[in-house]
Amino acid sequence: RKEVEQDPGPFNVPEGATVAFNCTYSNSASQSFFWYRQDCRKEPKLLMSVYSSGNEDGRFTAQLNRASQYISLLIRDSKLSDSATYLCVVNPKAGNNRKLIWGLGTSLAVNP
Amino acid sequence: DTAVSQTPKYLVTQMGNDKSIKCEQNLGHDTMYWYKQDSKKFLKIMFSYNNKELIINETVPNRFSPKSPDKAHLNLHINSLELGDSAVYFCASSLMTLPSTYTQYFGPGTRLTVL
Numbered sequence: 001r002k003e004v005e006q007d008p009g010p011f012n013v014p015e016g017a018t019v020a021f022n023c024t025y026s027n028s029a030s031q032s033f034f035w036y037r038q039d040c041r042k043e044p045k046l047l048m049s050v051y052s053s054g055n056e057d058g059r060f061t062a063q064l065n066r067a068s069q070y071i072s073l074l075i076r077d078s079k080l081s082d083s084a085t086y087l088c089v090v091n092p093k094a095g096n097n098r099k100l101i102w103g104l105g106t107s108l109a110v111n112p
Numbered sequence: 113d114t115a116v117s118q119t120p121k122y123l124v125t126q127m128g129n130d131k132s133i134k135c136e137q138n139l140g141h142d143t144m145y146w147y148k149q150d151s152k153k154f155l156k157i158m159f160s161y162n163n164k165e166l167i168i169n170e171t172v173p174n175r176f177s178p179k180s181p182d183k184a185h186l187n188l189h190i191n192s193l194e195l196g197d198s199a200v201y202f203c204a205s206s207l208m209t210l211p212s213t214y215t216q217y218f219g220p221g222t223r224l225t226v227l
Binding site: 032034042043044045046049085087091099100102104105 | 152153154155156157160168202214215216218219220221
C-alpha cells in the first residue's frame with residue numbers, strides 16, 4: 001500500500017459545482033496533514049492545513065478521519081481558477097522531522 | 113519580492129555533463145529542501161538541510177551532491193548527468209523552530225532536460 005494515495009482524476013466539473021477529493025494514508029501514527037495546490041508548470045503552494053476538528057477557508061473545507069485514515073477536501077461553488085492539481089501531504093512523524101510524504105495529486109478541471 | 117528563488121529556470125544539457133542548480137530564500141527560514149518531480153508528477157524529497165546540517169538524505173545516486181554554504185542557500189550539483197535525471201527540481205524552505213507549522217515554500221523549479 002502506498003504511503004499516501006489519491007485518485008488522480010481528472011475531475012471535470014462545471015463552474016459552480018461542488019467537488020470533493022479524498023486521500024488515504026497508511027501510517028496511523030501520522031501527525032500532520034495538508035492540502036497543497038499545484039498549477040500547471042508551477043510550484044506547489046499550501047492551500048490549507050487539516051485539523052482534527054475539520055477546518056474551513058472560504059469555499060474550501062478540509063476534514064480528517066483518523067479512524068479510517070483519510071483526509072478530504074471539499075470545494076464549493078467551483079471557479080475556473082480552481083483548475084489545478086491538488087496534492088495531499090502527510091507528515092508521518094512527530095517532532096521536528098520535516099520529511100513530508102506527498103500524494104501524486106488529483107487533477108481538477110473546472111469548465112465554463 | 114522573491115521568497116524562494118532558483119537558477120537557472122531551464123537547463124538543457126548533454127549526457128555525461130556536470131551541472132549545478134542554485135537556490136536562495138529570503139524568508140529567514142532555517143530548513144531547506146531539494147525535491148525531484150518526474151514526468152509522472154511524483155514529488156520526491158531528495159535532501160534537506162537545517163542550519164547547514166544535512167538532516168534528510170534519501171536514496172539518491174551519489175552523483176547528486178547538495179551544499180549549503182549558509183542557511184539561506186542550498187545548491188545541488190549533479191555529476192555525469194543521465195537521461196533519467198530529466199525532471200523538474202524544486203527547492204523549498206520552512207521554519208523548523210515553529211513545530212506547529214510545517215508549511216514549505218517552494219521555488220519556481222528548474223526544468224532539467226538531459227539529451
